[in-house]
Amino acid sequence: MRIAIGQLWQESNTLNTLPTTLADYEAFGLYEGAEILERFAETNELGGFIQSLRAWPEPPEIVGLMRFAAWPSGPVDAGTFNIIMNRMMEKLQLAGPIDAVLLALHGSMVAECETDVEGHLLHRVRKHIGPKIPLVATLDLHANITQRMVDAADVLTLYHTAPHVDVMGTGKRGAEALRRILFDGAKPVSAFRKLPMVVPAERANTQNPENFSYGVRKTLQAWERNHHVLSAGLATVQPWLDIPDLGSAVLVYCDGAAWKSWADESCANLANEVWNHRRDYLPELVDSADAVRAAHEQVDGLTVISDSADATTSGSTGDSTALLSELIKYDWPHPALVTLVGPETVAEAERRGIGAEWSASLGATRNPRDFKPITLPVRVVNAFDAKFILSGHLAEKLPIDMGRSVVLTHKNVHIVVTSRTGPHFAPQLFQTAGLDPFAASVLIAKSPCGFRAAYADRAKQIFVVRAPGCAPSDFWKLPFTRIPRPLWPWDDVV
Numbered sequence: 001m002r003i004a005i006g007q008l009w010q011e012s013n014t015l016n017t018l019p020t021t022l023a024d025y026e027a028f029g030l031y032e033g034a035e036i037l038e039r040f041a042e043t044n045e046l047g048g049f050i051q052s053l054r055a056w057p058e059p060p061e062i063v064g065l066m067r068f069a070a071w072p073s074g075p076v077d078a079g080t081f082n083i084i085m086n087r088m089m090e091k092l093q094l095a096g097p098i099d100a101v102l103l104a105l106h107g108s109m110v111a112e113c114e115t116d117v118e119g120h121l122l123h124r125v126r127k128h129i130g131p132k133i134p135l136v137a138t139l140d141l142h143a144n145i146t147q148r149m150v151d152a153a154d155v156l157t158l159y160h161t162a163p164h165v166d167v168m169g170t171g172k173r174g175a176e177a178l179r180r181i182l183f184d185g186a187k188p189v190s191a192f193r194k195l196p197m198v199v200p201a202e203r204a205n206t207q208n209p210e211n212f213s214y215g216v217r218k219t220l221q222a223w224e225r226n227h228h229v230l231s232a233g234l235a236t237v238q239p240w241l242d243i244p245d246l247g248s249a250v251l252v253y254c255d256g257a258a259w260k261s262w263a264d265e266s267c268a269n270l271a272n273e274v275w276n277h278r279r280d281y282l283p284e285l286v287d288s289a290d291a292v293r294a295a296h297e298q299v300d301g302l303t304v305i306s307d308s309a310d311a312t313t314s315g316s317t318g319d320s321t322a323l324l325s326e327l328i329k330y331d332w333p334h335p336a337l338v339t340l341v342g343p344e345t346v347a348e349a350e351r352r353g354i355g356a357e358w359s360a361s362l363g364a365t366r367n368p369r370d371f372k373p374i375t376l377p378v379r380v381v382n383a384f385d386a387k388f389i390l391s392g393h394l395a396e397k398l399p400i401d402m403g404r405s406v407v408l409t410h411k412n413v414h415i416v417v418t419s420r421t422g423p424h425f426a427p428q429l430f431q432t433a434g435l436d437p438f439a440a441s442v443l444i445a446k447s448p449c450g451f452r453a454a455y456a457d458r459a460k461q462i463f464v465v466r467a468p469g470c471a472p473s474d475f476w477k478l479p480f481t482r483i484p485r486p487l488w489p490w491d492d493v494v
């Protein structure tokens with residue numbers, strides 16, 4: 001038996017005007033064929049696929065297709081989109097006869113020329129393999145699920161958690177659904193309900209019993225323990241997508257026509273429950289100046305401030321100075337840690353060298369629409385490669401490379417400047433920079449919710465602030481023009 005596996009992963013953000021290019025995929029690690037098995041057997045969904053397939057009673061031959069992954073950012077340019085599609089399909093054609101296809105997808109990837117990239121890919125794969133070869137794919141919980149995706153795939157398996165701490169587990173669940181189709185004769189029937197609602201990410205925490213999402217996760221996991229259920233998920237879509245078809249969705253797969261009505265009923269009930277709780281997702285935002293002042297008043301222990309509007313995990317540009325301009329107003333007893341994406345600043349700091357002091361213009365190089373640069377006397381204290389292995393939110397042993405990076409200090413404010421975007425919340429980023437994130441007075445996390453997986457147990461206090469950027473939590477105040485209407489919270493849908 002031969003099973004083809006591949007990955008196409010990126011969360012797009014259409015408010016970010018920087019296009020994602022082939023260079024972004026190459027920088028994140030573009031691999032093909034056997035390289036995928038060599039490099040990703042312990043990483044994320046691909047690792048989940050590979051480990052599960054290898055553990056089957058008669059392990060199949062695993063045929064690697066392509067691995068295209070890039071950090072969340074603006075839509076993919078048309079040329080890159082065509083290259084991705086062509087190389088993926090070429091690899092599939094060259095793979096020869098196969099018995100199934102397993103794909104690790106995100107579900108919210110947008111290209112300049114195609115607003116439903118994953119639907120496009122799944123449709124083309126289905127056309128190539130025909131109606132009988134099983135096609136199973138995994139999706140992020142922030143996927144924008146479309147009818148085209150559901151029509152093309154036999155089963156779509158979603159993350160259950162935010163922070164996304166079940167990425168590899170989702171790969172294993174996808175492989176298990178495929179195993180049941182191939183060996184147990186499972187016949188998937190789907191129930192798909194799209195909801196006219198989009199919710200902020202900040203309070204969609206499935207790991208905190210105080211949040212509505214916690215109960216949803218428990219329900220979905222309980223359903224999947226029922227042998228007749230092949231997969232069940234709620235996708236609270238990434239909100240920063242001005243595209244047609246935007247909306248949250250519930251998706252349930254059962255085995256066999258006898259369970260179709262159960263799937264339909266369960267899907268509809270959960271969709272109604274989510275709809276009725278939509279206001280529970282609205283976060284309480286704190287003014288940036290108030291949050292930083294409260295951090296300063298907290299003499300001992302770590303304060304984490306989520307600058308979710310400039311969350312690089314949400315596809316923002318990462319060059320906001322909104323929090324930095326507040327941090328520099330205070331003398332901090334322990335380091336105050338903040339990040340920036342700024343390749344020009346890194347190059348200038350490296351040219352000047354360690355120990356150099358100068359008045360630097362910081363920030364707002366990637367998104368001058370939302371941010372203002374600030375000029376600040378700084379000292380170069382470290383220059384390093386921001387390369388590390390990420391585990392936790394979004395990742396299980398995921399190699400990260402944010403390029404050459406520097407640490408600049410202004411008094412006790414430490415500014416970690418990277419050349420490329422990436423997880424600008426991760427403890428591993430600060431540690432690679434030579435800083436201890438847990439010993440800081442205050443740390444700015446450019447992440448709306450996922451950062452909690454690393455800091456919730458260690459922080460004395462956490463604030464989510466109101467700030468500018470490509471990923472604001474009050475996104476409905478922005479003039480989206482392509483979304484379907486009515487759509488809550490843009491419209492007060494009854």
Ligand SMILES: [Zn+2]
Nearest residue numbers: 140141142164
């Ligand atoms: Zn996500």
